[in-house]
Amino acid sequence: MRRIYIFVAFISSVVLLANTSLYAGGLEGVRSGVTSVRSGTQKVVDKAIEPGTYEFAEKLVNLLGEAIDWYFDSLVKGADLLQMGEMSNSAVDGIGAGLTAMSVPASIDKGLDSIGELARKFWLEDFKNKVLEGTDVKVKPYFKGAFEYNSNVFLEPEAPKTRDEVLWIMTPGVSVNYPFGDKKQYRVGAVYEARITEFTKYGEHDDIGQSFGAIGNFKFTDQFYTNITEEFVQDAARAGTRSAKRVEYMDNKVTPTIGYHWRDWTFEGEYWNAIRDFESAIYRIFSYANNGFTTRAYRTLAPNFRGVVDYTFSHYDYAADETRVGHYNQFRAGVTGKLSDRTNLLARAGYQDREYRAHDTEFHIPVGDFRLTHSLTRRANLDFYFHRTTAESTFTNNRALDEKLGQISGNYLFNSKFRGRAGAAYIRHDFDREAATGAVLIKRRDHIGRVSVGVDYFFRPWLIMNLDYHYDRSNSNNSNFDYTNNQVAVGMTMPL
Numbered sequence: 001m002r003r004i005y006i007f008v009a010f011i012s013s014v015v016l017l018a019n020t021s022l023y024a025g026g027l028e029g030v031r032s033g034v035t036s037v038r039s040g041t042q043k044v045v046d047k048a049i050e051p052g053t054y055e056f057a058e059k060l061v062n063l064l065g066e067a068i069d070w071y072f073d074s075l076v077k078g079a080d081l082l083q084m085g086e087m088s089n090s091a092v093d094g095i096g097a098g099l100t101a102m103s104v105p106a107s108i109d110k111g112l113d114s115i116g117e118l119a120r121k122f123w124l125e126d127f128k129n130k131v132l133e134g135t136d137v138k139v140k141p142y143f144k145g146a147f148e149y150n151s152n153v154f155l156e157p158e159a160p161k162t163r164d165e166v167l168w169i170m171t172p173g174v175s176v177n178y179p180f181g182d183k184k185q186y187r188v189g190a191v192y193e194a195r196i197t198e199f200t201k202y203g204e205h206d207d208i209g210q211s212f213g214a215i216g217n218f219k220f221t222d223q224f225y226t227n228i229t230e231e232f233v234q235d236a237a238r239a240g241t242r243s244a245k246r247v248e249y250m251d252n253k254v255t256p257t258i259g260y261h262w263r264d265w266t267f268e269g270e271y272w273n274a275i276r277d278f279e280s281a282i283y284r285i286f287s288y289a290n291n292g293f294t295t296r297a298y299r300t301l302a303p304n305f306r307g308v309v310d311y312t313f314s315h316y317d318y319a320a321d322e323t324r325v326g327h328y329n330q331f332r333a334g335v336t337g338k339l340s341d342r343t344n345l346l347a348r349a350g351y352q353d354r355e356y357r358a359h360d361t362e363f364h365i366p367v368g369d370f371r372l373t374h375s376l377t378r379r380a381n382l383d384f385y386f387h388r389t390t391a392e393s394t395f396t397n398n399r400a401l402d403e404k405l406g407q408i409s410g411n412y413l414f415n416s417k418f419r420g421r422a423g424a425a426y427i428r429h430d431f432d433r434e435a436a437t438g439a440v441l442i443k444r445r446d447h448i449g450r451v452s453v454g455v456d457y458f459f460r461p462w463l464i465m466n467l468d469y470h471y472d473r474s475n476s477n478n479s480n481f482d483y484t485n486n487q488v489a490v491g492m493t494m495p496l
Helices: 002-023 026-049 055-081 084-101 106-130
Strands: 138-150 165-180 186-199 207-219 224-237 247-262 265-278 288-302 305-317 326-338 343-356 362-375 380-392 400-413 418-437 440-460 463-476 483-495
Touching: 055 288, 055 343, 055 362, 288 326, 326 362, 343 380, 362 400
Parallel strands: none
Antiparallel strands: 138 165, 138 483, 165 186, 186 207, 207 224, 224 247, 247 265, 265 288, 288 305, 305 326, 326 343, 343 362, 362 380, 380 400, 400 418, 418 440, 440 463, 463 483
């Protein structure tokens, strides 16, 4: 009975207060507040759909672009004051002059010219004249070959010297591009390549992989467009031990997209169907089908600069293990476009909610990505990138992992024939569940560092020589996943 009395007293108090506020003019205040909110909301909506850019956004974009350009220019001037510029210029000029003056033996030089002439005459020109005559189809074959040394080819912890290996990799391929329509507003293209990998000592790991990519762009009107892409890869990943066969897998993904431009807005809807399949019975439980969709809205804020909001839903279905079935919802908002003639920016931040049917793995984390590209000089370019996201895991009973990745890369054109490249990356993987590996039972956490340097030399427009060095180091709280690998590769690229 006490609960009934308390409830009646509470209702009576609410009624009394409501009547008091009514007599005191509270109803008029509430109505006024509602009207004010509606008016403010209407102003925001009207401003958003009004064509044109925003003065404040333009000033902010220009200010940020000028600040970034000024900062990098200051670094260059500071290096010049320390005479680093003179030293580096001398080294660059010396290397460039040396490579420019480097003479190719006459017999090799003539041989290269003969090969190029024969390819153009008996293959390219003949093919174009007989097959592609009267069309806008462009076919570009290419060939890549590499001699690659690895100090730890299977990425094993504490690998002995016998784990070093020399790989021979040959990659023939071809690309096709075909624009059509009255105004060439439609385009289809495709790229196919095969990868032949041969081991010197461990021949049982030899493999032939292949990949195929296709794209179709269809602009039906100035406002309405649609795109579709397909990605197919059949290859083998490196096994974790010497005795284990390389893990063969197949990925296939189809992604149609529909977009519509309205005033300074662009709306996109994207759907994808992806399949990953492993041939090995051991890895079969990790085979999945992934279906999802993303909706995006862009709004022009300043010339060549837009705001973006997107929502993604993705569902994973595992036929061999129903406990791994899961999904995630993700929201992000950010900006993308040109801050200046020399600087481009993409920055998005949001939240991801990832869950699995077994309810033993959940990620509720902030996510985002950031990319800043900058032309330091006419010859030098920089690229900064970071992301945080989740990904499907193939490690024991862990269904997903949390990935944080940061990297920086750059290139410098010494002269018309010689180009240098360098980059570094840091990756952290956090697994959600404890897992047993040998005598270790722990929530696995990996820290991976990578450094790379490389150079390209253009002997001919159709013959480019490459020299690369890569250093990989993994430090894990599970020592079974510690490794160091030094990789040196000498290769060539032939865009025929």
